[in-house]
Amino acid sequence: MLNYTIKRIFEVVPVLLIVSTIVFSVMHLLPGDPTLLMLAGAEGGSIPQERLDELRNIMGLNKPLYEQYFNFISNAISGDLGTSIRYRTPVVEILLEKFPYTIKLSLLGLLVAIILGIIFGLLAALFRDTWIDHLSMTISLIGVSMPIYWLGLLLILVFSINFNLLPSSGATGFDSIVLPALTLGFVSAGLICRLLRSSLLEVLNEDYIRTAKGKGLTDRIILIKHAMKNAMIPVITILGLQFGNMLAGAVVTETVFSRPGLGRLVVNGILWKDYPLVQGTVLFIAFIYVFVNLFVDVSYSWFDPRIKLK
Amino acid sequence: MLSYRHKKLIRRFLKGRIIIYGCVLLVLVVLAFFAPYLAPYDPIQISMEGRKSPNIDHIFGTDRLGRDIFSRVMYGAKFSLTIGIISVSIGLTIGTIMGVISAYYGGIIDTIIMRFIDALLAFPGILLALVVIAVLGPGLINVMLAVGISSVPEYARLARGKVLSVMQLEYVEAIHSLGGSNFRIIVKHILPNISAPITILATLQVGNAILVGSGLSFLGMGAQPPTPEWGLMTAEGRNFISQAWWISTFPGIAILITVISINQFGDGLREAIDPYLK
Numbered sequence: 001m002l003n004y005t006i007k008r009i010f011e012v013v014p015v016l017l018i019v020s021t022i023v024f025s026v027m028h029l030l031p032g033d034p035t036l037l038m039l040a041g042a043e044g045g046s047i048p049q050e051r052l053d054e055l056r057n058i059m060g061l062n063k064p065l066y067e068q069y070f071n072f073i074s075n076a077i078s079g080d081l082g083t084s085i086r087y088r089t090p091v092v093e094i095l096l097e098k099f100p101y102t103i104k105l106s107l108l109g110l111l112v113a114i115i116l117g118i119i120f121g122l123l124a125a126l127f128r129d130t131w132i133d134h135l136s137m138t139i140s141l142i143g144v145s146m147p148i149y150w151l152g153l154l155l156i157l158v159f160s161i162n163f164n165l166l167p168s169s170g171a172t173g174f175d176s177i178v179l180p181a182l183t184l185g186f187v188s189a190g191l192i193c194r195l196l197r198s199s200l201l202e203v204l205n206e207d208y209i210r211t212a213k214g215k216g217l218t219d220r221i222i223l224i225k226h227a228m229k230n231a232m233i234p235v236i237t238i239l240g241l242q243f244g245n246m247l248a249g250a251v252v253t254e255t256v257f258s259r260p261g262l263g264r265l266v267v268n269g270i271l272w273k274d275y276p277l278v279q280g281t282v283l284f285i286a287f288i289y290v291f292v293n294l295f296v297d298v299s300y301s302w303f304d305p306r307i308k309l310k
Numbered sequence: 311m312l313s314y315r316h317k318k319l320i321r322r323f324l325k326g327r328i329i330i331y332g333c334v335l336l337v338l339v340v341l342a343f344f345a346p347y348l349a350p351y352d353p354i355q356i357s358m359e360g361r362k363s364p365n366i367d368h369i370f371g372t373d374r375l376g377r378d379i380f381s382r383v384m385y386g387a388k389f390s391l392t393i394g395i396i397s398v399s400i401g402l403t404i405g406t407i408m409g410v411i412s413a414y415y416g417g418i419i420d421t422i423i424m425r426f427i428d429a430l431l432a433f434p435g436i437l438l439a440l441v442v443i444a445v446l447g448p449g450l451i452n453v454m455l456a457v458g459i460s461s462v463p464e465y466a467r468l469a470r471g472k473v474l475s476v477m478q479l480e481y482v483e484a485i486h487s488l489g490g491s492n493f494r495i496i497v498k499h500i501l502p503n504i505s506a507p508i509t510i511l512a513t514l515q516v517g518n519a520i521l522v523g524s525g526l527s528f529l530g531m532g533a534q535p536p537t538p539e540w541g542l543m544t545a546e547g548r549n550f551i552s553q554a555w556w557i558s559t560f561p562g563i564a565i566l567i568t569v570i571s572i573n574q575f576g577d578g579l580r581e582a583i584d585p586y587l588k
Contacts, residue, residue, distance in 0.1 A: 014425050016432075019429045019432045023441070026441060026445055031447075141573070141574070142566070142570070145570040146566055146569075147524055147566070149541075150544055153544065153551055153558050154559075156551060157551055157552075157555055161552045245434060245435055247434050248435025248436045249435065251436055251529070252436070252525055255528075256548070266440055267529050267531075269444075270443060275444070282433070282437060282440070282441055285434070285437060286437070289434050
């Protein structure tokens with residue numbers, strides 16, 4: 001277990017280094033002078049040469065490329081992701097302020113996805129080839145094919161405007177997170193539902209299930225105590241991936257529901273041409289995603305001991 | 311005269327959902343090409359009539375500038391299908407080349423390419439596309455490039471895996487010993503053998519590319535006004551959702567129908583090509 005964990009941690013290091021290099025190159029691949037683009041985006045109008053030189057100096061853009069790269073990496077390791085042009089505050093401070101909103105939304109969205117996915121997947125497998133199965137599969141197909149921003153707008157239309165039950169925007173109180181979490185979770189629920197259905201149908205054909213039936217166990221006990229445990233393994237495997245989908249989905253959901261968070265920071269950063277903010281946020285999200293996947297991989301080997309043997 | 315095997319193959323392709331969803335896709339393609347002749351109104355022309363709910367003259371209603379939503383939705387098919395097809399072509403081409411080179415040459419080349427692919431996979435979903443947009447700037451063509459680049463890892467991984475298994479086959483070894491060049495082996499003997507799974511992935515990816523592409527337009531990173539692109543149209547109706555539900559609803563339904571049709575068509579195609587996957 002420890003060896004496997006150490007091996008996986010070492011595998012992550014080159015990936016993180018390449019991710020950092022890709023993020024670093026964002027500013028250097030821009031068509032034109034990044035300082036001019038950033039100041040035009042933040043301040044507008046004509047930019048005096050002194051202001052350009054000042055920013056170039058502060059950001060170290062007048063240094064050789066290799067030195068800039070080395071500084072970027074070493075600063076990132078020590079937790080310095082530069083200063084936002086728009087907010088004029090360190091990017092890390094902004095990230096730490098917005099992170100709780102996104103993590104709360106992502107985790108709740110994941111919970112919605114798991115609950116809905118398991119309910120519909122279970123019903124579809126139990127009532128195979130009946131109208132319940134067809135209905136579950138149709139809902140899951142709509143889930144995976146629906147534009148997430150449109151679903152958000154539909155929920156606002158129904159629950160905020162027509163029935164006046166839940167707020168359509170903001171981030172104060174629990175009720176403000178319900179619609180964004182439902183929006184985010186519904187799309188992934190479709191995927192979990194389809195996966196659980198096929199995995200459960202496969203497991204229900206196994207010999208040990210037939211043995212359990214032969215022993216005279218009730219269908220409910222067979223399903224809950226024997227079949228679900230094994231059928232859930234593929235679902236657990238994709239949870240890391242689904243968490244990534246939640247982080248990515250938050251980019252759109254936060255915009256639809258006008259919620260603060262990392263997703264909105266990236267979108268606004270691009271629109272404002274605030275590149276340090278874009279670089280810092282993207283790097284932060286990618287690092288979280290890599291570490292969540294690392295955690296899922298390692299914990300998966302704990303759930304399924306066969307992984308350790310390999 | 312067709313052989314029994316060919317007849318069976320054709321019957322498999324002509325089954326159920328391939329036909330139904332194929333017809334829906336055909337309608338969308340016709341709309342994409344012939345919208346200028348079929349649409350009742352100009353999609354960009356502003357009308358003094360202003361916003362109107364669905365009625366006999368404008369079955370999907372009009373937006374705040376008096377533009378006919380039905381005509382705009384018809385024109386929008388062209389943009390969404392173009393985003394889907396072009397971006398998938400970009401991802402497929404770059405990804406397959408990377409995957410094939412990685413598996414065929416192996417060693418340090420394989421390690422470098424695959425670590426790079428792993429790093430691209432560290433950017434979840436739409437985030438990689440946003441990184442590309444951050445560099446290239448907003449715009450419809452840039453969206454196609456961004457969505458295409460963000461799908462490279464999936465094709466690269468699939469192509470690599472398939473090439474590795476094809477290279478185990480004896481005939482590849484035989485061509486090697488006969489002195490066939492690497493380029494010839496890859497193009498004439500390996501690519502045809504990995505084309506089926508890559509085509510299936512590409513078909514299924516078109517729907518996803520349309521979703522991501524329209525999502526970027528919704529965020530203001532893709533098509534710019536007054537383009538009748540479905541994602542942008544949905545965004546334009548967002549601020550009026552309480553007074554004019556139809557502005558956002560109809561473009562959204564259009565995206566949903568398109569993506570469902572593509573996904574179902576792709577699934578049908580997969581089952582027809584490889585019935586064991588059912």
